[in-house]
Amino acid sequence: MSIKGTVFRYGNNVDTDAIIPARYLNSSDPEELAAHCMEDIDETFLAKIKPGDIIVAGRNFGCGSSREHAPVAIKAAGISCVIAETFARIFFRNAINIGLPILECPEAVAEAKQGHVLSVDLALGKITNETLNKSYEATVYPQFMLDIIHAGGLVPHTKQRLAREKLDAS
């Protein structure tokens, strides 16, 4: 899966209340959630993003609540990938589990500016800043997580596992 898009740049500790404010959590609908994505820290976000664009942020992206609505909103808004120095751990799990690509790469983050164009090769964990014509290696996922990603998320992965166990038992 190859990804290419324009950078939307944020700082450290972007929290889940910023990604999707709790006042909208009376819905679980991805489209409704996407309509309010990032609005409390960047009112122009939704007006400006194009499908495939990339969020680049500093440390501890997605800290705060366990709400899966946060990566769901980002994905449904059309963002193709989030690149950060580090992710808060529940956000990290949730993104993997629902199939939102995320990468940790402090070097790429350090040099990426608002409006730069990045391309990402997820299989290789390679990020290229097309504007600067420079490439970076992101932290590689352990095999277990790659299996979840390749299955298309935790639910299909578990479904496959349950089916296998049933076969073994019969």
Place this chain on the structure above:
Amino acid sequence: MSNHAPMTMAEAILAAHCGQEFVKPGDLVQVDVDMVLANDITAPLAIIEFGKLGVDKVFDKERITLVPDHFTPNKDIKSAEQAKMMREFAHKYGIVNYFEVGRMGIEHALLPEQGLVLPGDIIVGADSHTCTYGAVGAFATGMGSTDIAVAMATGQAWMKVPETLRFVYTGKLQPWVSGKDLILYTIGKVGVDGALYDAIEFTGPTIDTLSMDSRLTMSNMAIEAGAKAGMFYVDAITKAYVQPRAKRPYKAIAGDANAPVSQIIEIDASAIEPQIAFPHLPSNTRGVSESTDVTIDQVVIGSCTNGRWEDLVTAANLLKGRQVNPNLRCIIIPGTQAIYRRAVEEGLATIFVDAGAVFSTPTCGPCLGGHMGVLAAGERCVSTTNRNFVGRMGHTESEVYLASPAVAAASAVMGRIATPQELE
């Protein structure tokens, strides 16, 4: 004795739940869980994902707890739909621990109180403050709805074994200093990602005499330092709390005292004064005595952080015979129905109402800007909750200051951030 290398408490609990004799930080393990939790906000997504798994039953009807606490009693039609979806799921699958409005409490006050989370357990919840149960010596951590859907179906969850970060607190606490002040001070010291992915151990002589309610407050906010879990060793105080409540047998797991940890941070607790976290991060802490020039519009005493009995008693002691400042609203919310009832029986409810405060049924309500005390632009609130992010309790131009019940009650009387000593 065993012949493997020593393990910390977190490692030993994880090992005991994945059928391995030994685990070490960084290992990925599939663990059997003792309790799975979701609420009216996170359960609907989990139920949708559960439906996709193609299973026709949950792994264990007694080991799932569903609590409608966030937007309940239903604040609007959409919230009502979400609560209904969870209620119908609970009925369809025969979930034993579904707590209806009128019998419920804020989940992280309710589960320990009801003896549903026990020493040595692994608990996963679709709520970030699931880490609260570390206070009873469990390994408890928050996850997302998809993880919880899978856990409801299989009784299992995948985890990376965390490093252990140990805090050692020494010294006698100053007057009015509680678990809330200790944890705010600690987060201020290490930052909001200072314990990212770690299991925290709260230890030391100061902790040995700390009440269960204060311990629950500290574990509750471990996530505010980025931690995966925030744990206390099981001692006489834990046992006195857990034994009369436990709904099933349990086995405390201590780990090995000589197990290596990633870091040990020593804190002189005797030097800590009541703390307050300024907007917009829980790590933005200061001493209350240097912050008394901030006027406020609202005080909230409640939440899964500080809605327990000890918290209400502290607030009542300060509000008794006094009046809430005419320039602000004071909203007091007990954590559970049992605490609510006791507050009525023992006269606390009367003290609050006489002081001019709101005293409501349990709900998360204002903590996440849901209802029951949402803030307008420019308003400031001193709150005993756990997060003060931009827009957390309402308008993005409102401000939340996090503090203990003592500081919140004193501030409610003074109409500004105040130390409890000012009322003495």
